[in-house]
Amino acid sequence: MHSGPSNSKGFNPEQTTSAEPVLDLLDSARLGVAVEFCMISWSADYLENGLGMLKVDAAQAVSLFLAAMIVGRLAGSRLVQHFSTHKVVLISIVVASLGFLVYWKAGSILPGLGGLFVTGLGVASLYPLILSLAIGAANGQTVQASARATLASGTAILTLPLMLGVWRIRWGSGCLWSGGRFAVQCFPDHLARRKALPSPTDRGERGGWS
Numbered sequence: 001m002h003s004g005p006s007n008s009k010g011f012n013p014e015q016t017t018s019a020e021p022v023l024d025l026l027d028s029a030r031l032g033v034a035v036e037f038c039m040i041s042w043s044a045d046y047l048e049n050g051l052g053m054l055k056v057d058a059a060q061a062v063s064l065f066l067a068a069m070i071v072g073r074l075a076g077s078r079l080v081q082h083f084s085t086h087k088v089v090l091i092s093i094v095v096a097s098l099g100f101l102v103y104w105k106a107g108s109i110l111p112g113l114g115g116l117f118v119t120g121l122g123v124a125s126l127y128p129l130i131l132s133l134a135i136g137a138a139n140g141q142t143v144q145a146s147a148r149a150t151l152a153s154g155t156a157i158l159t160l161p162l163m164l165g166v167w168r169i170r171w172g173s174g175c176l177w178s179g180g181r182f183a184v185q186c187f188p189d190h191l192a193r194r195k196a197l198p199s200p201t202d203r204g205e206r207g208g209w210s
Contacts (some may be wrong), residue, residue: 022145025134026152032126034156035096039065039123041161043116046104051112061113065120072124080129089129096122127153 047058079088096119103115131149138145
């Protein structure tokens with residue numbers, strides 16, 4: 001029985017104009033999940049050593065970031081019903097950037113915790129929404145796009161928090177700020193090159209997740 005063309009060989013140039021848009025978006029998704037897990041892994045270290053919190057309090061304070069991500073994902077799922085996915089992603093980047101700036105430059109505990117919460121709000125929607133853009137740009141090759149996204153995110157979760165720890169030990173806490181600034185600069189660059197791609201909401205589909 002004929003089952004149609006196979007997608008087992010990855011992104012086929014004959015089926016999609018170029019794999020580059022999808023790969024760029026997957027790079028952005030990888031950055032998104034890397035920011036999530038680097039903040040979860042290392043925010044307590046800065047709260048303790050940079051802002052003077054007790055170790056146990058700093059560890060508990062990470063729950064603010066996780067709670068903010070829950071709120072952020074719920075908010076993101078509502079926003080994409082009214083705005084394009086690209087706009088929601090760009091808003092998330094701005095919110096995360098401002099939150100991280102306040103968190104890093106606060107100098108005292110309460111503003112630092114507020115910045116951590118705002119960072120979580122912004123970071124929350126980045127990975128799922130950028131992933132939806134990548135799948136939407138895959139021109140029907142959703143299995144390959146999803147597989148590559150899983151590989152990219154798994155690699156980021158496994159390696160980048162550990163790399164940040166090595167940099168922290170070798171070069172001090174200043175490298176954490178440099179890493180955050182690098183991620184913030186990379187997001188708009190990737191997304192600006194993909195601005196012309198239709199998002200799921202532009203195609204009449206509802207973005208977000210239930």
